[in-house]
Amino acid sequence: MQFFPFIVVGWILGIGLYGIVTSRHLIHQIVCLIVVQSSTYVLLLGVGYVTGAVAPYFYDVPVRTPAVDPVVQALALTDVVVEAAVTALLLSFAIQAHKRFGTLDPQELASLKG
Amino acid sequence: MTPTQRRWVFLAGVAGLVAFYLWGLLGLPGFGNYPGPYGFVINRVAVAQTNATGVVSAVNFDYRGFDTVGEEFILFAAAAGVATVLRRLRGERERPAVDEAADRNVPPTSGAVRMVALLFTGPLVVVGWWLASHAQANPSGGFQGGVILATTFILIYLSGEFLVFKRFSPVDLTDAVEAVGAAGFAAVGVSAVAMGLPYLQDFLPLGTVPGAVSSSGTIALISFFVGLEVAAAFTLIVGELLEQTLLIRQGDG
Numbered sequence: 001m002q003f004f005p006f007i008v009v010g011w012i013l014g015i016g017l018y019g020i021v022t023s024r025h026l027i028h029q030i031v032c033l034i035v036v037q038s039s040t041y042v043l044l045l046g047v048g049y050v051t052g053a054v055a056p057y058f059y060d061v062p063v064r065t066p067a068v069d070p071v072v073q074a075l076a077l078t079d080v081v082v083e084a085a086v087t088a089l090l091l092s093f094a095i096q097a098h099k100r101f102g103t104l105d106p107q108e109l110a111s112l113k114g
Numbered sequence: 115m116t117p118t119q120r121r122w123v124f125l126a127g128v129a130g131l132v133a134f135y136l137w138g139l140l141g142l143p144g145f146g147n148y149p150g151p152y153g154f155v156i157n158r159v160a161v162a163q164t165n166a167t168g169v170v171s172a173v174n175f176d177y178r179g180f181d182t183v184g185e186e187f188i189l190f191a192a193a194a195g196v197a198t199v200l201r202r203l204r205g206e207r208e209r210p211a212v213d214e215a216a217d218r219n220v221p222p223t224s225g226a227v228r229m230v231a232l233l234f235t236g237p238l239v240v241v242g243w244w245l246a247s248h249a250q251a252n253p254s255g256g257f258q259g260g261v262i263l264a265t266t267f268i269l270i271y272l273s274g275e276f277l278v279f280k281r282f283s284p285v286d287l288t289d290a291v292e293a294v295g296a297a298g299f300a301a302v303g304v305s306a307v308a309m310g311l312p313y314l315q316d317f318l319p320l321g322t323v324p325g326a327v328s329s330s331g332t333i334a335l336i337s338f339f340v341g342l343e344v345a346a347a348f349t350l351i352v353g354e355l356l357e358q359t360l361l362i363r364q365g366d367g
Contacts, residue, residue, distance in 0.1 A: 002144040010135050014128060021124040022117065048153060051146035056157055056169040059252055059325045063161050067169070069153025070160070074173040078185045081257055081344075085192030088351045092199040095358050099203075107117075 005046035012039035026094040026104040030087060037083045041076050048072035164316065166250035166333050167325030175249060175333040175340075179314040182336075183299055186343055190296045193347040200354045208361045223273070231273035238266045246341030250330035256337040260344025267349045276360045283353060288346045295343025302332050302339070 012035060019032030048069030054061055056070035098104050115123075143149045156177065157169055166172040174182050202208060246259025271279035303314040311317055318331030327334065 002146075003139050003142070005145045006139050006142065010132070014131075017128065018124065021120060046145055047142075048148055049146050050148045050153075055253065056153075057167055057252055058157075058161050058169070059167040063158070067153075067157045069148055069150075070156060070169040070173050071153055071178075073170045074178060077170070077174060077255075077257060078181065081185055082188055084348075085189050088355075089192050089195050089199070091355065092196045092358075095355075096199055096203075 005042060005049075009039045009043045009046065012036075012042060024105050024107065026097060026106060026109075027091070029106065030090045030094065033090070034083060034087060037079065037086075040079055044072040044076045044079065161324050164250075164330050164333060165320040165324045166330035168248075168250055168252055168254070170253065171249035171255050171333055171337065172330070174255065175336045176314075176316060176330075179303070179336065182340075183303065183314070186296055186299055186340060189344065189347050190292065193292060193350045196351050196354050200358055202362055206362050208363075228273045231269040235266050235269050235273075238262055238269065242266065242341070242345070246337060247327060247334065249337035250333045251325040251327070256340025256342075257344050259337075260341040260346075261348055263341065263345035264348035264352065268352055271352075271356065276356055279353065279356070283349045285350070285353070288350045288353070291342050292346035292350060295339045295341070295346060298339035299336055299343070302336055306332075 016032050016034075016036030016039065019035060020029055023029040023032060048071065050066060050068050053066040053068045056067040056073065058065070058067075094104060097109060101109060103109060156173065160169045160172045160177075161167060164172045164176050166176075242259045242263035242265075244259070245254035245262060246256050249255035267279060267283045270282050306315040306317050307313050309317055314332070316331040316333070318335065320331050321329035323329060
């Protein structure tokens with residue numbers, strides 16, 4: 001079970017990529033991108049985990065208590081913010097694409113110029 | 115490329131990815147065997163150095179503060195981008211949403227939804243500010259608090275009308291608050307430079323009690339500015355998206 005969390009990471013990444021490749025709808029494709037990005041949260045938190053350790057907060061535990069790596073947790077926070085920003089921007093592009101071309105199917109969009 | 119061809123190309127790519135991924139996994143230390151030493155070192159020294167008990171916040175707003183400036187400006191740029199992409203285009207006009215099908219009977223927002231949404235707005239403001247102002251103590255901070263503060267405005271929309279939402283969060287105000295939040299963070303860093311310290315070096319008194327609201331100097335201040343910026347950015351983004359469905363129509367007439 002030592003690698004199980006990392007197998008989960010690979011699975012989330014793969015299933016998200018599959019969704020992006022086979023998607024027939026831009027909004028669905030954006031959601032799949034979110035799924036792909038979610039795999040990085042599991043990866044980051046999995047990398048920094050220490051068996052039997054507490055969260056890196058020393059408010060009510062002594063400073064010497066073994067704790068998990070706080071750096072990857074901070075990176076996961078950055079990751080979430082960037083994902084929200086990217087999603088908002090992509091959704092607004094999808095709105096404008098739909099207005100302009102009347103479709104959200106990437107297949108049909110690819111055949112349109114402009 | 116047909117969908118079938120694309121799927122084959124994808125499968126070939128995934129086969130390669132899986133092979134390299136599994137190969138890479140074999141070199142990892144295994145789940146729960148974090149080798150360190152960076153995380154251990156920072157856990158050991160962070161409380162003494164910054165007087166913050168929330169080491170994740172200390173990393174975000176102090177050790178990696180420079181990265182977080184960039185992160186905040188990513189959000190700032192995204193909100194500006196959404197506002198630009200979703201502006202009123204040529205050939206579009208703004209018009210309040212009215213039901214075009216006169217024979218349709220749309221039920222008004224139910225009293226239950228309104229009441230629950232209104233009941234939650236007050237507590238959410240408190241929780242949002244509490245999170246944004248306690249980054250130094252516990253798992254919270256400006257990013258989390260800001261998102262919850264933005265939720266308050268979405269509840270106002272749910273409990274009332276879009277116009278009420280707009281009255282509580284006029285674009286000029288959210289723009290200004292967002293700018294203050296982003297500029298405040300950058301200004302904290304520049305102030306340190308003005309004092310002859312490195313950019314974003316903590317220059318405020320660290321307080322005496324670790325994890326108290328008054329502790330950890332600039333971490334609390336930066337978290338406050340980040341809270342402003344995030345709340346304003348998300349309110350702006352949600353407002354722009356709602357405006358697209360509710361106000362902006364095709365045609366000039």
